[in-house]
Amino acid sequence: KSNAMWGGRFAAGPDAIMEAINASIDFDKRMARQDIEGSRAHAAMLAEQGIISSSDADAIREGLLTVLSEIEAGDFPFSRALEDIHMNVEARLKELVGEPAGRLHTGRSRNDQVATDFKLWTRDQYDAALAGLDALIAALLDQAEAGADWIMPGFTHLQTAQPVTWGHHMMAYVEMFARDRSRFSDARARMNESPLGAAALAGTSFPIDRDMTARALGFDRPAANSLDAVSDRDFALEFLSCASICATHLSRFAEELVIWSSAQFRFVTLSDRFSTGSSIMPQKKNPDAAELVRAKVGRINGALVGLLTVMKGLPLAYSKDMQEDKEQVFDAADSLMLALAAMTGMVGDMAANTDALRAAASSGFSTATDLADWLVRELGMPFRDAHHVTGALVKLAEDKGCDLPDLTLAEMHSVHGAITEAVFDVLGVDNSVASRTSYGGTAPDQVRAQIARWRSGA
Numbered sequence: 226k227s228n229a230m231w232g233g234r235f236a237a238g239p240d241a242i243m244e245a246i247n248a249s250i251d252f253d254k255r256m257a258r259q260d261i262e263g264s265r266a267h268a269a270m271l272a273e274q275g276i277i278s279s280s281d282a283d284a285i286r287e288g289l290l291t292v293l294s295e296i297e298a299g300d301f302p303f304s305r306a307l308e309d310i311h312m313n314v315e316a317r318l319k320e321l322v323g324e325p326a327g328r329l330h331t332g333r334s335r336n337d338q339v340a341t342d343f344k345l346w347t348r349d350q351y352d353a354a355l356a357g358l359d360a361l362i363a364a365l366l367d368q369a370e371a372g373a374d375w376i377m378p379g380f381t382h383l384q385t386a387q388p389v390t391w392g393h394h395m396m397a398y399v400e401m402f403a404r405d406r407s408r409f410s411d412a413r414a415r416m417n418e419s420p421l422g423a424a425a426l427a428g429t430s431f432p433i434d435r436d437m438t439a440r441a442l443g444f445d446r447p448a449a450n451s452l453d454a455v456s457d458r459d460f461a462l463e464f465l466s467c468a469s470i471c472a473t474h475l476s477r478f479a480e481e482l483v484i485w486s487s488a489q490f491r492f493v494t495l496s497d498r499f500s501t502g503s504s505i506m507p508q509k510k511n512p513d514a515a516e517l518v519r520a521k522v523g524r525i526n527g528a529l530v531g532l533l534t535v536m537k538g539l540p541l542a543y544s545k546d547m548q549e550d551k552e553q554v555f556d557a558a559d560s561l562m563l564a565l566a567a568m569t570g571m572v573g574d575m576a577a578n579t580d581a582l583r584a585a586a587s588s589g590f591s592t593a594t595d596l597a598d599w600l601v602r603e604l605g606m607p608f609r610d611a612h613h614v615t616g617a618l619v620k621l622a623e624d625k626g627c628d629l630p631d632l633t634l635a636e637m638h639s640v641h642g643a644i645t646e647a648v649f650d651v652l653g654v655d656n657s658v659a660s661r662t663s664y665g666g667t668a669p670d671q672v673r674a675q676i677a678r679w680r681s682g683a
């Protein structure tokens with residue numbers, strides 16, 4: 226049989242393969258609420274403008290609420306023959322209210338309808354990402370505050386570099402996630418224009434009020450060009466870009482948690498709530514949540530590249546290619562929200578092993594830079610010479626199998642005669658971190674100032 230929506234022009238129905246490749250209902254039913262919200266706003270506007278009667282609009286608006294409650298109750302008979310959420314909802318509305326349902330699509334097309342629905346759906350995900358990032362940042366601030374002066378090794382190349390504080394390390398992630406937050410927030414402000422009323426591509430001859438529907442749907446304004454309004458998927462691409470960068474940050478932190486929770490590092494203990502055991506090795510406690518957070522970036526980046534590739538080279542205006550936008554964004558949004566929540570849970574629960582952190586910070590000649598700086602400050606040496614002298618002292622300590630503070634003054638004199646007893650004051654890790662008072666540095670007072678600035682919302 227031919228189609229109920231456009232059967233006038235068709236003699237035969239679609240091939241089964243056509244239906245299989247064409248139907249989007251299996252995934253776009255996730256936009257049911259947005260579709261109904263958009264249609265209710267459209268119907269109210271049509272009545273307000275005298276394009277349909279207010280009794281028809283009332284019947285449509287009531288009927289759409291019934292459809293929504295049926296869908297939310299989970300017993301709605303979605304049909305692939307009806308292709309997508311838009312036609313599934315409209316067909317059911319027709320069954321419920323009869324003739325007025327046929328007037329809903331006046332001055333509208335599925336092209337502006339789908340753009341509107343998908344924008345509303347994606348806008349909720351922007352908001353969810355912002356809320357998820359707020360929760361994660363709050364958890365990191367708590368960790369930073371608790372450990373503003375806990376000493377741990379800072380690394381470059383994953384080799385011991387200089388001692389830093391736990392709080393400083395946590396605050397580094399606060400900076401990253403706050404930038405992610407600001408990216409989502411910027412993009413959300415840019416995307417909040419209503420496509421509704423662009424119709425198929427050219428606008429409509431009906432006297433619609435696009436400001437009214439834009440306002441009703443929480444948009445800041447109607448999109449200014451109807452061709453652009455139905456063709457634009459920047460709002461989805463920007464969401465995916467923001468999500469990719471955020472997931473990249475999450476994966477870096479997740480990687481650190483995997484390393485830190487290993488028996489070889491023992492920097493942190495992840496809670497049982499965010500770990501799993503092994504089916505064969507009884508001793509195992511695996512950081513699966515951290516590993517999965519580390520991995521989610523793969524599918525999120527995949528979604529970004531996938532949709533960029535779909536959109537590339539598409540001529541204006543709508544092409545069916547664009548139906549491939551939704552699954553990418555759905556999957557990426559699900560992955561991101563889950564990763565944010567899992568990371569927030571892990572950060573809230575994790576216990577730093579301060580002894581192991583401190584011991585690791587005190588090994589690996591981590592205060593060699595402090596020694597070189599001392600030579601510059603106290604003996605007036607050029608830094609390059611001080612670097613050389615310190616290197617020789619490190620070599621000496623390494624040969625002796627000890628660390629820098631364990632060398633005697635006599636041993637130091639074998640490298641440079643002018644070194645005094647006072648040098649030992651700068652070789653300890655506490656002294657090292659306390660001395661890093663430059664703006665943004667690792668000194669506990671600096672870290673507390675960073676925390677206070679974030680807490681005050683400045």
Ligand code: ARG
Binds near residue numbers: 543545
């Ligand atoms: N299911 C379609 C999509 O997701 C809706 C828009 C269809 N428009 C059209 N002219 N075929 O993009």
